Structures are given as C-alpha cells and as structure tokens.
Amino acid sequence: MNIGVDPYTGALTSLSHPDDPHGMNWVCSAAENLWFPVSHSWGLGYVAMPGAVVTRWQTPAKKKGAQFVYRMGHLEMTVTRRLHGAKLEEEYVLRNTGKIAQPIWETRIFTPFNDNYPDAATCLAKRCHAHIWCGGDVAYVCALRMGNTVPHLGLVVTDGFFGGYSIEGRGWLGGGSNTRGAIMLNARGGTLAPGASFRMAWTLFWHKGWDDFLAQARAIPGFADVRADRYTVTGRDKPQITVNGRRAAAGEPDGDMIKVRLAGKRETWLRVQQVPDVAALVRQRVSFIAKRQQVRDRSSPLRGALLCYDNDLDAMLHNPAWADQNEGRERVGMGILLTLASRRWPDRQVAAAAKLHHGFVQTKLQNRDGTVRGSLTDHEQRLYNYPWVAQLHLERQAFDDCYRTFRQYYRRGGAKFYAFPIPMFDTIESFRQAGRNRQATELLRLFRGHADAVVATGTRLPPHEVNYEQTIVGPATLIPLEAYLCTRDERYLRCVEEFLPLLEAFNGRQPDHHLNDIAIRHWDGYWFGRQKFWGDTFPHHWSALTGLVFCRYWQATGDESYRRRGREILLNNLSAFCPDGRASCAYIYPDMINGNPARCWDSLANDQDWALVFLLLAARIDPEFKWS
Numbered sequence: 001m002n003i004g005v006d007p008y009t010g011a012l013t014s015l016s017h018p019d020d021p022h023g024m025n026w027v028c029s030a031a032e033n034l035w036f037p038v039s040h041s042w043g044l045g046y047v048a049m050p051g052a053v054v055t056r057w058q059t060p061a062k063k064k065g066a067q068f069v070y071r072m073g074h075l076e077m078t079v080t081r082r083l084h085g086a087k088l089e090e091e092y093v094l095r096n097t098g099k100i101a102q103p104i105w106e107t108r109i110f111t112p113f114n115d116n117y118p119d120a121a122t123c124l125a126k127r128c129h130a131h132i133w134c135g136g137d138v139a140y141v142c143a144l145r146m147g148n149t150v151p152h153l154g155l156v157v158t159d160g161f162f163g164g165y166s167i168e169g170r171g172w173l174g175g176g177s178n179t180r181g182a183i184m185l186n187a188r189g190g191t192l193a194p195g196a197s198f199r200m201a202w203t204l205f206w207h208k209g210w211d212d213f214l215a216q217a218r219a220i221p222g223f224a225d226v227r228a229d230r231y232t233v234t235g236r237d238k239p240q241i242t243v244n245g246r247r248a249a250a251g252e253p254d255g256d257m258i259k260v261r262l263a264g265k266r267e268t269w270l271r272v273q274q275v276p277d278v279a280a281l282v283r284q285r286v287s288f289i290a291k292r293q294q295v296r297d298r299s300s301p302l303r304g305a306l307l308c309y310d311n312d313l314d315a316m317l318h319n320p321a322w323a324d325q326n327e328g329r330e331r332v333g334m335g336i337l338l339t340l341a342s343r344r345w346p347d348r349q350v351a352a353a354a355k356l357h358h359g360f361v362q363t364k365l366q367n368r369d370g371t372v373r374g375s376l377t378d379h380e381q382r383l384y385n386y387p388w389v390a391q392l393h394l395e396r397q398a399f400d401d402c403y404r405t406f407r408q409y410y411r412r413g414g415a416k417f418y419a420f421p422i423p424m425f426d427t428i429e430s431f432r433q434a435g436r437n438r439q440a441t442e443l444l445r446l447f448r449g450h451a452d453a454v455v456a457t458g459t460r461l462p463p464h465e466v467n468y469e470q471t472i473v474g475p476a477t478l479i480p481l482e483a484y485l486c487t488r489d490e491r492y493l494r495c496v497e498e499f500l501p502l503l504e505a506f507n508g509r510q511p512d513h514h515l516n517d518i519a520i521r522h523w524d525g526y527w528f529g530r531q532k533f534w535g536d537t538f539p540h541h542w543s544a545l546t547g548l549v550f551c552r553y554w555q556a557t558g559d560e561s562y563r564r565r566g567r568e569i570l571l572n573n574l575s576a577f578c579p580d581g582r583a584s585c586a587y588i589y590p591d592m593i594n595g596n597p598a599r600c601w602d603s604l605a606n607d608q609d610w611a612l613v614f615l616l617l618a619a620r621i622d623p624e625f626k627w628s
Contacts, residue, residue, distance in 0.1 A: 001088050001206070003081070010060045010068030010079060011041030011110075015088070017151045017206060022125040026143060026153045028112035028182065035175045036112070040168055040182035043079055045109040047072065047094065048189075049102070074098030075192075088204040089158075096192035104189030107200065108166055108592075111155070112182040113143050115520075116175060117468040120461035124502070128153065129520050130183060131508035134162040137266040138224050139185065139202075142213045142508070146468070147459075148501040151206040154213045158222040160200035161188040164599070166592035167522075170534035177466045177523035181535065186591055210509050218244060224262055228272050231513035232571035234627055239272045256513065256575075271512040273575050278627035279345075281577055282612055286341040288581025289334050289609070290353035292316070295327075301376060302327055304360030306334040309605040310530060311582050317530070317604065324527045326375040328365050330607035332388045335361065337609045339395045340616040358396050361389060370404030383409065383417045384465075391423050394430060402427065403439050406446060415450040418464060418475035420545055421614075422450070424482035425552075444486060451483030455495045459502070470506045470519040474545045477503050481552050493556065500553070503546060513572045514589055517565055519543040525586040529602035535593040537586040541611035544573045551618045567625055570618055573611040576601075583608050 004014035015026045030036045039058060046056040057070035057077045066081040075098075080091045092109060096102045113130035117123055124147030131142045139162035141155040167181040174181055187200045203220055207213040217223045226248075228239040241250045241260065251259040256271045275281060293309050293316060295302040305327040307316040319325035338354035341347075366372050372385045386409035393402035406427070409419070424447040431440035454476055461472050477499040484492035506519035521540040525533040547569030554563035577583045585606035588598040619625045 001083060001086055001204070003083070003088060005066075005081075006038075006041065007063075009038065009041060009044065009058060010063060010070075011038075011043045012081075013041065015042075015153070015204070020151060024114070024126040024128075024145065026114055026128060028114045028116065032114070033116060033118075033175075033179075035169075035173065035179060036182070037169060040110050040112055042110055042112055043068075043090070043092075045077075045107065045184065047075060047077075047107050048105045050105060071097075074100075074102065086206055090202055090204070091159075092200040093197050094192070094200075095197040096194055099194050101194065102192045104192055104198070106189050107187040107198065108184040109187070109200070110168075110182055110184050111141065113141065113153075115143075115183070116179040117466060118178070119463065120459065120468045120472075123147075123468040124459060129505055130180070131510060131515070131520075132165050132183065132185075133508075133510040133512070133515070134164045134185065135226070135268040135270075135511070136161050136163055137222070137262060138226060138268040140217060140223065141183075141185075142207075142210060144209070144505045146502070146505055148209075148505040150208045152209060152213070153204065154207045154217065155202050155204050156217045156220045156223050157185075157200075157202045158220060159202075160198070162186060162200075163188050164591035167535045167590045168594060170522075170594055174534075177527075178468075180520075180522045181593075184592075214509075224268060226260055226268055226270060226511055228258075228270050228511060230568065230571075231270075231272050231511070231516045232568065232574060233272060233274050234278055234571070235276065239270075241270065271514060273513045273572075275571070275574050278571070278574065281574060281579060282341065282615070283345055283347075284579060284581040285577050285583060285609070285612060286338060286345075286350055286581075287347075288583075289338060290350045293334065293605070294353050294357065296356075301364070302360075304356040304358075305364075306331050306338075306357050309582075310603055311584070311605065312530070312603040320375055320377060323374055323378060325604075325606065326378065328373065328375040328378070329382070329385055330388070330528070330610070332361065332365075332385070332392055333607060333610040333613055336388070336392050336395055337613050337616070339392070340613065343395075344616065354396075358392065358398070361392060362398070362401060365389065366401070366405070368404075370401075370406075370408030372405065372408070381412055383412060383414055384419050386412075386414065387419045387422045390427075391421070394423060394427055397430075397434070399431060399434055399436055399439070403431075403436075403443065406443055410446045410450070415446070415453045416462070418454075418461070418472050418479070420471055420475040421478055421548060422447070422475070422482060424479075425485040428486050447483055447486065451480045451492055451495075454479050455491060458495075459498070466523065470503070470521060471542050471545060473499060473503045473506070474542075474549055478545070478549050478552065481549065481556060485552065485556055496553065496556075503549065507543075507546065507569075513575060514538040514587060516572060517546075517569050518572060519546050525588050525602055528585045528604070528606045530604035531588075531600075531602050533586070533588045533593055533596075533598060533602065535598060536589045538589040539573045539575060539611075540586060541573055541576060541608040544570055544611040544614040547573070548614045548618060551621050555621050563622065566618060567622075570611070570615045571627075573615075576608045576611060 139157040480492035550566030
C-alpha cells in the first residue's frame with residue numbers, strides 16, 4: 001500500500017495500490033481535484049461540543065514519524081498511522097489535557113474517498129463509489145472502483161462508536177452535481193474527565209468486491225456481518241436477522257430500526273421498513289394525486305396539469321422559474337402512474353384525472369408534430385422529456401401520438417442520448433397487437449439504431465446533465481436490453497453484460513432499506529426539493545430504474561438473482577410514500593450537510609412517483625411479483 005502524507009498538516013494526501021495499472025489515488029486531494037479544499041483532507045476534522053461549539057484540528061503542534069499531535073485548547077488529538085504490509089491502520093486519540101471535565105458531543109473525522117464525476121473515462125479507472133455504514137459499534141466503508149475492476153478499498157472500524165456520517169464541501173463551489181463532497185465519519189462522544197481519552201481506530205485494506213470485503217472484514221476485530229433477509233417486509237411477515245451467518249435475536253423495532261446486541265455489551269442495528277399492504281399504499285398515493293395535485297380550474301391554462309405538493313404548506317406548488325418544479329418534465333410520471341393504477345384498480349375519479357392530464361399533455365406540452373416542451377413557457381428541447389411523454393401516450397393507447405413523439409425524439413438526435421426509460425419492447429408489442437405493423441416496423445428500426453449507437457459507444461459514455469451517474473449507466477444497460485427483447489440479437493445482450501457490473505457498482509449492501517441495493521445519488525435534493533439540500537439522497541426514486549433493469553434482465557435471461565434484487569430495490573423505494581398518500585422527493589441521508597442538520601425527508605412531493613410507475617411495470621413483467 002502506497003501512501004502520501006502532507007508534512008504541514010499531517011493529512012493523508014494519497015493512497016494507492018502498488019500494482020494498480022491505473023495508479024488510482026483513493027483519497028480525494030486538491031492536487032487532483034481543484035475544487036477540493038485542503039482543510040477537508042483525510043485525517044483532519046473537528047470536535048463538536050455542547051452549545052454549538054466546534055473546534056478543528058488542522059495543523060499539528062508536533063510530529064514524530066507517522067504520529068501527529070494537534071492541540072485545541074484543553075483538547076489534544078493524536079493521529080497515528082501504521083503500515084502492516086497491504087493494510088493501513090489509523091488511530092485517533094482525543095485527550096482532555098485540562099483540569100475540568102469536557103463534554104463532547106461528536107468527533108467528526110474527514111475520510112474523503114475519491115468519489116466524484118469528472119468524466120466517464122476517469123471515473124471508470126480512477127474514481128470510486130464509497131458505500132458507507134455507520135451502525136454504532138459496527139461501521140465500515142466498502143469503496144468500489146466505478147469501473148468495478150480490482151483492486152477495491154475497504155475500511156473497517158476497530159474502535160469507536162460511529163452512529164452516522166456527514167458531508168462537507170457541497171454546493172456550486174464544491175463542483176455542483178458532479179462531486180459528492182468530503183465524507184466525515186461521526187464518532188459518538190461523552191464526557192471526558194481530566195486526563196481521560198477517547199480512542200477511534202480503523203483498518204484499511206484491499207479487496208475484490210463485496211463478497212471478498214465482507215469475508216476479510218470478518219477477520220478484523222470489531223466487525224460483525226449483520227444482515228436481514230429483506231429490508232422491506234410486506235404483510236405481517238418478520239425479517240430474519242443473522243450475525244456472521246447465524247440466526248440472531250433482535251430487539252423490538254423502534255420505527256424502522258432494529259437493535260442487535262453483540263458480545264461485550266457492544267451494539268449495532270439494522271433498518272427494516274414494514275409495509276403492511278403495498279397495494280393500499282399505492283392506491284392511497286394515486287388517490288391523493290387525483291384529489292390534491294391536479295389543477296381543475298376551468299379558466300386556468302394549467303387545467304389538467306399535475307403539480308408538486310408542499311407537505312409543510314399543505315398545498316400545490318408551482319414554480320415555473322425553476323424547471324424542476326414546473327408543470328411538465330418529470331411530473332409527467334404522475335400521469336403515467338394514474339393511468340397504470342386506474343387500469344389495475346378501476347376508479348372513476350382516478351381515471352378522470354388521468355384522462356384530464358393526458359389532454360393537458362396533448363394540447364399544452366406537445367405540438368402536433370410530436371415536439372415536447374418542458375412546460376407552457378419552456379420551449380427547450382430537453383430529450384429526457386420525450387420518452388416520458390411517449391410512454392404516457394402508449395399507456396393511454398394513443399398510438400399516433402406515441403409514434404409522433406418517438407419520431408421527433410430521434411429526429412432531434414435521440415439515438416445519441418441516454419434517455420430513460422425508453423419502453424421499446426412494450427411499444428413494439430402494443431403496436432403489433434393493435435395491428436399497427438407498419439409503425440411498429442419503423443419504430444423498431446429507430447430503436448435498433450439507438451441500441452447500435454450504444455453498442456458502438458461502449459463505455460465511452462457521454463456526459464449528460466451530470467458528467468457520470470447511475471442514470472447514464474442505467475439507460476446504457478436498458479436500451480440494448482430492450483432491443484434484445486425485441487430482436488434476440490446477441491450483440492445487444494453482450495453489451496448489457498458489459499454494463500451490468502458498472503451499474504451494480506453504484507449499489508451498496510448495507511443493512512438498511514435506505515441503502516441496500518440502492519444506487520448512490522447526491523444532487524437530487526437540491527434540484528427537486530424544497531429545502532435545496534445537496535448531499536446523499538437514499539433512497540432516490542431514480543435508483544428504482546436499476547430495479548427495472550434487473551427485472552428486464554431476468555425477463556431476458558431467466559436469472560433468478562436479478563429477479564429477486566429487482567423486486568427488492570423497487571420495494572425499498574416505498575419509504576418515500578406515506579400511508580395517507582403523501583410523498584417526498586428525497587431523503588437526505590447524512591447526519592449533517594455543510595454543518596446543517598440533515599437526516600430528513602424533503603417537504604416536497606415532486607417526481608418520486610416514478611418509483612411506483614416502475615413497481616407497476618415490474619408487476620406487469622413478472623406476474624408472480626404479488627404484493628396486492
């Protein structure tokens with residue numbers, strides 16, 4: 001293990017594998033990322049005390065070899081690093097050198113993994129997805145190279161109680177949507193008596209992927225492999241909990257948290273959500289949209305539109321100046337949901353709302369030639385919008401509108417754009433069943449051209465609204481997969497199987513329904529939320545796109561593991577929906593973002609209903625996916 005340390009700050013500036021052909025630095029540094037502040041470097045941090053007092057350690061008062069001592073008034077932090085072959089051990093000891101007891105709320109240590117998106121080529125070779133779990137006495141980070149090629153890096157806590165993590169350096173100055181920010185691991189405090197100390201420590205090591213990470217971690221003191229068989233439990237079922245592969249007793253759930261006692265009075269937890277009746281949850285959400293999120297005023301130009309809903313104000317929100325809160329774009333997903341739900345569970349009010357919304361899209365968001373506008377006043381040709389409107393027409397059996405929409409999408413260069421989802425297989429099947437063979441043949445030609453372009457481009461993925469993200473890799477997987485289902489051309493399946501490892505690398509295995517098999521996303525709260533929070537959003541409904549990809553892959557290959565995982569991803573996203581029909585567009589998962597308290601749902605219901613659209617589509621793909 002090669003490491004570099006800043007002699008002036010004592011921070012870790014580089015960490016690499018000696019045999020890595022890409023020479024990847026797993027630590028974010030200012031030398032490689034110009035937006036990165038030196039004050040956020042690995043191993044620096046701050047102590048939070050009662051009364052909103054924060055003191056940082058930045059410059060060592062003394063150093064000896066690999067040991068650095070920082071003084072903060074009557075507090076002293078000693079950081080020690082030891083290399084043991086291919087492993088690095090780090091120790092952080094906070095001592096009270098004063099004469100009176102000092103209450104400590106938390107110690108937050110910067111561990112800025114190199115998790116950011118400069119461009120696809122750099123990401124695949126030299127960036128990682130940092131999958132974080134802070135479960136009290138069991139805490140770790142499984143960092144996977146974005147290209148999912150070995151070696152990968154792991155961190156396992158061996159001493160200290162880490163109950164959460166924070167993100168610093170987010171926002172426009174921190175790179176906007178393309179940077180995750182600097183990760184901080186948060187260690188629980190207490191009261192430090194004079195001369196007393198808190199010790200925090202972890203081990204860093206190389207691994208070959210999640211299975212190998214967990215296998216190696218089991219041999220590290222302090223680690224326990226705590227799992228549930230499912231992280232969303234439906235009906236009256238109970239989850240089965242295991243510790244290191246053996247059934248374990250667990251405490252009664254406190255909300256979604258289930259505490260697990262370990263040897264030596266140690267404690268950890270899982271988060272498992274209970275959804276007693278999935279169908280009832282979906283129907284309640286659909287009813288809420290039909291009753292409270294649609295404009296019905298006959299004199300309004302927005303009549304029929306489906307709008308965001310502010311749960312704090314208990315009112316619809318329409319903000320045409322902010323495109324992600326207007327009456328079009330992602331909000332079209334609500335109309336698709338209403339249509340799918342009214343077909344599955346006939347309801348006059350829902351059916352009427354779906355029809356009214358479809359009329360609004362036909363007459364206000366789209367020209368007769370198929371051109372799609374983002375809103376009544378937004379004439380920007382955003383290619384993402386086209387397949388969403390096409391799918392709405394398809395589900396409404398408005399075949400001519402669907403045909404025109406797809407033709408316009410491809411006329412505008414859609415074959416080089418990774419929109420999602422493009423319902424190629426469903427479109428061709430539906431058109432043929434309707435006797436529209438000529439149109440089906442033309443659309444299949446366009447779809448094949450799109451899939452051919454994806455195959456030809458390969459992993460040289462173009463940037464979209466974010467330089468590299470799950471919803472670029474997701475479409476890169478789904479487009480050839482849909483084309484394969486239409487044609488059974490093996491070229492497309494080979495392309496799918498090239499992208500699957502890249503898509504799976506976004507997903508974690510932490511024991512929490514917010515995180516388990518949920519893709520890393522960290523900018524949606526800012527763009528789509530009311531609170532405008534940057535930072536990790538777990539779950540986020542576009543992570544359900546991966547669930548749909550997995551369901552389609554099972555449909556194409558019969559691989560049962562992807563069938564199971566697809567179902568579970570879709571169910572884990574149900575936490576965004578409340579039993580009374582309300583919803584939220586983003587859960588901001590970290591404890592703190594830029595020093596502000598987080599760990600909260602955004603108050604705005606916006607575009608999260610796509611998760612339910614994918615759930616209903618998956619139930620159509622897989623009739624044995626029975627939850628209603």
